[in-house]
Amino acid sequence: MRPPFRARFALERMFNPQYYRELSKVLASPTAFHRTLLGKLLPSSSREPVNVYLKDGKTIRVREFWAVYLFDEIFVQQCYEAPAILTRGPINTVIDVGANIGFFTMRVKQIWPQAQVVAVEPHPDNFSFLQEHIELNKLENVTALQKGVTEKCGCFDLYLSPRNIAGHSMYKKTDHVIQVETCTLADVMTLLGPQNTCDLLKIDCEGCEYPLLTSLTQEIANRIGCIIFEPEPGLYNVEQLSQKLTSLGYHLSRFSNLVVAARA
Numbered sequence: 001m002r003p004p005f006r007a008r009f010a011l012e013r014m015f016n017p018q019y020y021r022e023l024s025k026v027l028a029s030p031t032a033f034h035r036t037l038l039g040k041l042l043p044s045s046s047r048e049p050v051n052v053y054l055k056d057g058k059t060i061r062v063r064e065f066w067a068v069y070l071f072d073e074i075f076v077q078q079c080y081e082a083p084a085i086l087t088r089g090p091i092n093t094v095i096d097v098g099a100n101i102g103f104f105t106m107r108v109k110q111i112w113p114q115a116q117v118v119a120v121e122p123h124p125d126n127f128s129f130l131q132e133h134i135e136l137n138k139l140e141n142v143t144a145l146q147k148g149v150t151e152k153c154g155c156f157d158l159y160l161s162p163r164n165i166a167g168h169s170m171y172k173k174t175d176h177v178i179q180v181e182t183c184t185l186a187d188v189m190t191l192l193g194p195q196n197t198c199d200l201l202k203i204d205c206e207g208c209e210y211p212l213l214t215s216l217t218q219e220i221a222n223r224i225g226c227i228i229f230e231p232e233p234g235l236y237n238v239e240q241l242s243q244k245l246t247s248l249g250y251h252l253s254r255f256s257n258l259v260v261a262a263r264a
Contacts, residue, residue: 006041006065013037013072026075028053033068040065043163058106058137061129066165067101074103080202081111082255084262085226091115091199093192095185097149097212098204100126100166102133108200109139115199116141118191122148122158122180123168143191148182150208151215156182169206171235185212186220196223203229210236214244221248227261 013019014034023030036050040062052060052071060071073079085091091112096105099119108117119134119142121127127146134142148156148170160176161167189196201224203209209229216224227250231238242252242259250261 009069009072010037010041019076022076026055028055036062037065037068040068056110058110059133060103060106061132061136063129064165066163070100070103070166074107078107079256079258080104080107080228082228082253082258082260084253084255084260085200085228086111088199088226088262093195093198094118094200094202095188095192095198096120096202097185097188098202098206098208099130099144100204101129102131104202104204105130105142106133106137106139109142114141116143116192118143118145118188120145120147120149120188122146122182123160123165124178126165126168145183145188145191146181148180148208149185149188149205149212150182151184151211153183153187154181155179166204167206169208171207171232185216189220189223197225198223199225201227203227207232207235210241213241216244216248218248221250221263225263228255228258230258 020030023033027033033052036052039045047063050062052062054060062068092115094108094115094117096117096119099105099121102119105117105119108115119130121130131144134144150156156170157177158180159169159172159174160178161174162176189198192198203212245252245261249263253260
């Protein structure tokens with residue numbers, strides 16, 4: 001019988017010299033990270049915040065296990081740093097759809113300090129912690145927007161994952177649901193200033209990428225240089241979505257479990 005996911009996650013990292021070396025490139029104290037991981041391992045663990053410090057002086061505030069998991073994905077595994085994005089040249093405008101508690105936005109400001117970022121997150125607690133990370137780290141040129149992004153403005157049911165702060169979804173139904181305001185991608189792009197263009201659109205919204213991307217017009221697509229998202233084959237036809245993006249002039253490639261859609 002396999003151990004639970006959290007236990008496997010911890011075991012694969014606690015006693016792995018290579019992982020410790022990777023942490024050393026990112027964190028001021030890898031040992032402090034291990035202590036935090038152990039302290040937040042159980043679902044019943046205290047949600048008292050623990051600060052973990054990056055090498056550049058920035059602060060990650062960890063309240064529970066999934067914050068550790070997201071840190072690992074974004075800062076250590078660098079899950080969004082596809083060569084097709086990193087080789088495009090300067091990224092000056094970024095929209096982070098499904099910003100959660102702000103780790104991708106923080107990573108963007110590490111890689112492209114000059115970038116203007118609009119970070120969009122509908123869940124009230126996640127949005128509060130997103131704002132906290134922006135303020136705590138004095139991130140400049142970052143706008144936080146508490147909304148969901150889909151094909152139309154209005155309200156939508158957001159189904160809450162009982163344990164995973166990154167698992168809330170408009171499409172994966174659970175017994176817990178809240179109402180959130182929604183807006184369109186065109187609305188979000190107006191926050192990027194007069195040129196109204198987006199060099200990088202990152203989407204992590206548990207299925208909502210389908211209505212968001214299939215509703216793209218050619219006029220909007222022409223102003224978005226690159227898109228990275230995780231497809232959800234259990235929720236919609238991924239091939240149909242790929243064909244839509246190709247028809248809009250994007251070249252598609254895979255990066256691990258993500259899709260990168262890039263314009264020439």
